[in-house]
Amino acid sequence: MPNRPFRQRHSLVGRGLCQFRLTNQERQSKLTDMDFEDLSAKLSSDDPAIGLRSSLALHRLAERVEANNVASAREKGWSWQQIGDALGVTRQSVHTKYNKESS
Amino acid sequence: MTSESLVREALHVWAIYLRASEEAHRRGDRRTGTDHFLLALLEDPSIEVVLNVSLQQARQALDSLDQEALGALGLGSGTGVPELPMRAVPKNPRIRDIAQKHRFRMTPAAKKVLEEASKPNRRRLRVTAQQVLAQILTLEPPDPAAVLLGALGVNTAEVRRRLDAVTPDS
Numbered sequence: 001m002p003n004r005p006f007r008q009r010h011s012l013v014g015r016g017l018c019q020f021r022l023t024n025q026e027r028q029s030k031l032t033d034m035d036f037e038d039l040s041a042k043l044s045s046d047d048p049a050i051g052l053r054s055s056l057a058l059h060r061l062a063e064r065v066e067a068n069n070v071a072s073a074r075e076k077g078w079s080w081q082q083i084g085d086a087l088g089v090t091r092q093s094v095h096t097k098y099n100k101e102s103s
Numbered sequence: 104m105t106s107e108s109l110v111r112e113a114l115h116v117w118a119i120y121l122r123a124s125e126e127a128h129r130r131g132d133r134r135t136g137t138d139h140f141l142l143a144l145l146e147d148p149s150i151e152v153v154l155n156v157s158l159q160q161a162r163q164a165l166d167s168l169d170q171e172a173l174g175a176l177g178l179g180s181g182t183g184v185p186e187l188p189m190r191a192v193p194k195n196p197r198i199r200d201i202a203q204k205h206r207f208r209m210t211p212a213a214k215k216v217l218e219e220a221s222k223p224n225r226r227r228l229r230v231t232a233q234q235v236l237a238q239i240l241t242l243e244p245p246d247p248a249a250v251l252l253g254a255l256g257v258n259t260a261e262v263r264r265r266l267d268a269v270t271p272d273s
Contacts, residue, residue: 049245050175056132057172063131064184 070098113229116217117196119143124207125189130165136210137248138165140217141239147232153265154236156255164254212246237266 066087073083080099084091120135122143127135142165144150145158173179193200209217220234221227240259242249252259 050172052245053168053172053250054176057169058176058178059133060131060169061173061184063133064187067131067187068185 067098070094074098113224113226113231115195116221116228116230117200118192118194119230119232119235120209120217121192121196121200121206122146123213125192127207129186129189131187133207134210135207135213137213137216137239137242137246138251140213140235141248141251144232144236144239150232150236153233153262153269154252154255154257156257161251161255164251168250168254212242216242233266233269237263240266 070083070087073086080091080095083098084094087094119140123139124135126139126142127133130139132139142158142161145154145156145161151157216235216238217230220238221230223234224230239248240252240263244250244253
C-alpha cells in the first residue's frame with residue numbers, strides 16, 4: 001500500500017478504502033459495501049415513476065429539514081450571516097427565503 | 104350535505120392559487136402543482152362531498168406516497184420531520200398578496216388547469232371549484248393530482264358524472 005500513488009491509496013472507489021483521515025477503515029467498508037451499493041441498486045429501479053417520485057420526495061424532505069433548522073437557528077440567536085455561511089449561500093438569499101416564515 | 108346541494112360559488116383564481124401555494128409550502132415543495140390545487144379545492148366542503156374524500160385523508164395519502172417513495176430508496180419514512188406552517192390566505196386577494204410575498208411559481212400543468220377552467224367564463228379571474236376539479240379529473244398519471252386521486256381510490260368517471268349532473272354547463 002505505501003508504494004501506491006496517493007490517489008489510488010485514498011480513492012473512495014476501491015473496496016474497503018476510507019476517506020483520508022476522515023472515516024475509519026471498518027466503517028468505510030460498511031458504507032461502501034452496504035449503503036452506497038444498496039442505494040445504487042435501488043436507484044436503478046426499472047420504474048421511472050417511482051424513481052422520479054423519490055427524487056421529489058427527497059427535495060421536499062430536504063426543504064423541510066432546512067426550513068425547520070433555519071427557524072431553530074434563529075430562535076437560538078444565530079444571525080442571517082451565520083445561517084448563510086452554514087448553508088453556503090449569501091445572508092441576503094437566506095433572509096429573503098426565510099424571514100417571512102421565522103418572523 | 105349531498106352533491107345535489109352544491110353551491111357553485113365563483114372564486115378568485117388568485118385565492119385558489121394562494122391556498123394551493125400554502126399547501127405546497129406546508130409540504131416543502133418549491134412549486135405549486137396540480138396535487139396542491141386538489142388539496143386547496145378540498146377546503147371546500149362541497150368538493151369533499153363530490154370526491155367522498157376529506158382534506159385530511161388527501162394530505163395523509165400524499166404523505167404515504169412520499170414515505171413509499173423514500174422507502175424505495177431505503178431511506179426510511181422521513182416522518183420525523185415536521186411540516187412547515189401555513190399562512191392565512193385572504194378570501195379576496197389583491198395584487199399585493201401575490202406580488203409582495205414570497206410566492207411559488209406554478210408547474211406548467213397547474214397553470215394549464217387554471218387557464219382551461221376559467222376559459223368558459225366571461226370574467227376570466229373568477230372560477231368555481233367545480234370547474235377546476237373538472238379540469239383536474241382530465242389529468243392522467245404520472246401527473247401528481249392523478250396519482251393522488253388513484254391513491255385515494257377515487258373513481259374519476261363517477262365523479263365526472265356527478266359533476267356533470269350538478270353543473271351541466273361546464
